[in-house]
Each structure stands twice: as structure tokens, then as C-alpha cells.
Amino acid sequence: MKQGKGECCGCGVCALACPHGAVVMTPDSEGFAYARVDRARCTGCGLCQAVCPMGEQPAPGCENRFFAAQAKDDALRFSSSSGGVFPVLAREVLARGGVVFGAAIGPDGAVRHREVQGLEGLAALQKTKYVQSSLDGCVEAAKRYADSGRLVLFTGTPCQCDAVRRYVGGSENLILADLVCYGVPSPMVWEKYIKELEKTYRGRFSGFSFRDKRAKDNGHTVAAYIDGQETAWPMGHDPFCRAFSRSHSLRPSCYECRFCTPDRESDLTMGDFWGIEKVYPEMDDGMGTSLVIIHSGKGAALWEAVQGQLHCAECQREDTLQPRLRTPTLHPGISRAWFWRLCRVLPLRITEKILRK
Structure with a gap:
């Protein structure tokens, strides 16, 4: 297992995957959780390495498509950090009887992932949170729902989503929507x-x-x-x-992030559309425009299903000025x-x- 601080993103999925309880997540002096291995319990089975998002990345499965998007519902857009794409996607999944996972700020201020199965809980998952979230049992729950046949939308940082992908496996019921990420603070x-x-x-x-x-x-x-x-x-x-x-x-691994590229293994990526005033000036009204990158057939199918709820315009890869898609x-x-x-x-x-x- 990778042990350097720059090699651990703190997702904790290695601890979930270990059948012997040999891996535990322990916070360091900066408050970031790191995997610690009990060598006495470890059998060298390699399951922790298999689910680690810091491992080798497979080649992207299909050609990316890039979009600028805004929710037609002004209230949804106003209550979102960017263009309001996430609540539009989430509502579609909930309407199909699915489950949505995302980060929320709790009453104690702690940022944790939680599951939502109805519209009443969705607002808590909206808006960006500039804090590393705890996945808090959500990875196992996402696998359980996907394995039972329910549609699951899981949103998070690129490393979190890749960890979920590796843990859950290739389920057609799991849709991963990651973020353009600057890094996660302590x-x-x-x-x-x-x-x-x-x-x-x-x-x-x-x-x-x-x-x-x-x-x-x-x-x-x-x-x-x-x-x-x-x-x-x-x-x-x-x-x-x-x-x-x-x-x-920021977490040390963020300075070496391997996900600063549009080519990802998630189904779609969401973020701020930097430079919208140059590409589509008519969309630059100061209320936020989302950049959406479609990576897979599952992502494309969900995107197509919500087109009636969005103002949307396709663009080219070179139109996106997001620096965190480059380095x-x-x-x-x-x-x-x-x-x-x-x-x-x-x-x-x-x-x-x-x-x-």
C-alpha cells in the first residue's frame, strides 16, 4: 500500500475493502486522515491497492463532450454555486426512485457525505464546500443500493468518485459525477x-x-x-x-493530484465555467454558469434526459479555461x-x- 502523504487522498476505501481489519484511518497533526496498516493482521491480499484511487488509471472509455449549462429554474440556480446543474441531475435520479449522495454541512459544522432519497433533503447537498468531507458509510450504502437495482448518483471530488468506482465495481446503476477541484482544506x-x-x-x-x-x-x-x-x-x-x-x-496529495485533466473515469464532471464571457457572452449574467464534461454513455443518457430543464450550449475542449483541468x-x-x-x-x-x- 502507498504510504507517503502525497500518495494518500484520505478516502478511506482501503479500510473498507480490507477483510482482515488491517487498515485504519488515523488523522495526522494537520487533521487529515491517512491509512495505517497493522502488519500483524495484513495478509498481503492486495485488496487495499485494488480500490485505491491513487493507483494506475485505465484509459478513458469514450471521447469527452463539453457543455456550458444553466438551470432554467432561477431558484435552483440561485441556490447553487455555479449554474444549478447538480440539483437538476439529482431531481431526475430521485424521480426514478434513485438515491443521491453528496457532501453536506452538519449542525456541528462538520462536512460529511450523506444520502438523500427525497427532494426535502436535496438543498443540503447543493453548493460547494471547501472542506474535505468524510464519506461516513456512504460508499458501502452506494454499493448496496446499486447492487439491489436502484439508480445511484454519487457526487464528490475526483479521488472520492474514483474510489467509489473501484469499490462498487462496474455497476450500470451507479452514476459518478465528480468536480473540478482546487484541493481539499483540512x-x-x-x-x-x-x-x-x-x-x-x-x-x-x-x-x-x-x-x-x-x-x-x-x-x-x-x-x-x-x-x-x-x-x-x-x-x-x-x-x-x-x-x-x-x-x-490543502491536503499534501492535492499538490500532486492526478485528476487535473478532463480525461476521467467518472461519468460526468461539473464545475465553474471560467471564461464564459468569451465563449458565450449571452450566458454571462453574473449568476453562474456550469461547465459539464460528459465522459461515458451513462453520463450522456442522464444528460440527455434533463435537456428540457437547462439552457445548454456545447463547446470545445480548448474553450474551458479551468486551470485545474490542466495542472x-x-x-x-x-x-x-x-x-x-x-x-x-x-x-x-x-x-x-x-x-x-
């Missing part, structure tokens, strides 16, 4: 930030939007508290988002080490202010 830093917010504003945390659209620029964060209070900042002023955008708080996020160098040294003893706001000098 859950420990996120937990620290929530505690700092609660202390500063004397309120108990109840929710967070990383990209709120009420200012009509998609560039504000909003924290909510149980007393009804809200606090908002431009993303560039939010300490947690600054640590994220400067790449200080991984650049390692910030020595400033990352300073970030971790400082943030253990200082508030995030002070840590980022020092590093900005």
Missing part, C-alpha cells in the same frame, strides 16, 4: 475557524455558504447562527477562504509550513494577516 482548520466565529460573534454556528449569491457576485461567504444572526465577507477577506485560495490548508494546484512552498506553525497558536485571521506581509 477539516481541523475548518473546525478551528467555526470555534473562532462562535467566540467572536457570541453565537452558536448553524450554517455556512462559501459562495453566496445574494450580493449577485458569487464572491461572498456567509456564516449563520442559531439566533438568526449572519456575518458576511467578500471571499478574499474571509480567513478560511484565504488559507484555501493561497493553498496553505494541480501549485505548492505554496515555505509559507505552508509557516501557516501550520502559526495557526496552531494564533487565530486564522491573525495567521493569514502575518503571511500576507
